[in-house]
């Protein structure tokens with residue numbers, strides 16, 4: 001992890017002893033039947049399409065499925081980020097939660113559950129359009145099914161708001177609304193944190209070549225997302241400026257390179273890469289299916305075309321000679337304290353008085 005731009009970060013050293021990828025993780029589509037959801041409602045049943053289940057809380061084309069296979073992928077993704085942030089200074093590990101934390105788009109709910117476990121005196125709320133498939137949660141963790149774009153009605157001021165992998169969830173107006181609502185809902189001095197992946201894949205040593213399917217992977221999906229109602233997957237590029245624009249101060253940003261597979265020499269990156277390989281294998285179809293069957297070019301793809309393409313991607317992911325990685329970044333920032341806000345208001349007032357023409 002580094003504060004430098006990705007192109008200035010050190011190349012990831014390759015482990016010379018790494019020859020082959022033997023995965024113990026699932027590489028085949030899973031059984032999607034729900035075992036954990038007991039809510040007999042349309043919301044819990046979702047909407048089925050191409051063998052995947054999507055949210056049904058609103059008439060909205062969010063690209064990602066909410067089904068058991070994708071929940072399993074979220075869980076592995078959660079582990080990737082835990083490994084990457086091991087001992088790192090970010091709010092999850094270095095700050096103590098005083099009262100109320102909130103996880104927007106909680107998915108499987110793993111972040112909310114872990115934070116509630118770590119901070120038993122805090123109340124942690126996880127919100128998603130689809131009910132998280134949890135059978136147990138700590139008593140201080142609450143899950144709610146809601147559309148985060150609706151007006152927020154939570155009464156308590158939060159001291160921490162978290163988002164992760166919300167890429168492509170909203171159009172620019174939606175993002176503006178989410179950051180504004182987050183700002184308003186935080187108490188003075190409270191923090192917001194967001195972690196996002198760049199869906200494009202790179203290599204430092206040229207081992208990923210234009211002839212590989214993985215080479216154009218990210219740009220293809222960014223194109224699909226931008227045709228899908230301007231809900232770009234470039235969230236990682238835009239979030240910092242949008243968070244600043246919403247009024248947050250003390251803005252921090254760190255960047256990561258996440259290897260796709262255990263090819264890195266560094267122990268922590270090897271571990272993260274192993275998990276990221278499993279994350280990809282489990283998540284691939286969910287990432288690709290809706291975007292390609294609705295917004296693929298030159299024409300929307302068929303389910304079979306998507307699956308054929310994903311088979312090629314899986315083969316490349318297992319190729320030990322491709323040293324591919326995906327960048328990610330984390331931004332965290334603070335709502336001004338009351339004193340900072342008063343000083344800012346006084347400055348604005350002064351500037352206005354000076355700008356007014358004297359009688």
Ligand SMILES: C[S@@+](CC[C@H](N)C(=O)[O-])C[C@H]1O[C@@H](n2cnc3c(N)ncnc32)[C@H](O)[C@@H]1O
Nearest residue numbers: 074105106107128129146147148149164165169
């Ligand atoms: C890619 S998943 C990430 C889940 C989780 N944050 C994680 O890191 O594992 C994005 C989640 O955001 C949820 N989501 C998307 N749009 C939403 C909205 N308008 N309101 C609430 N949740 C939303 C989706 O249902 C999905 O569970």
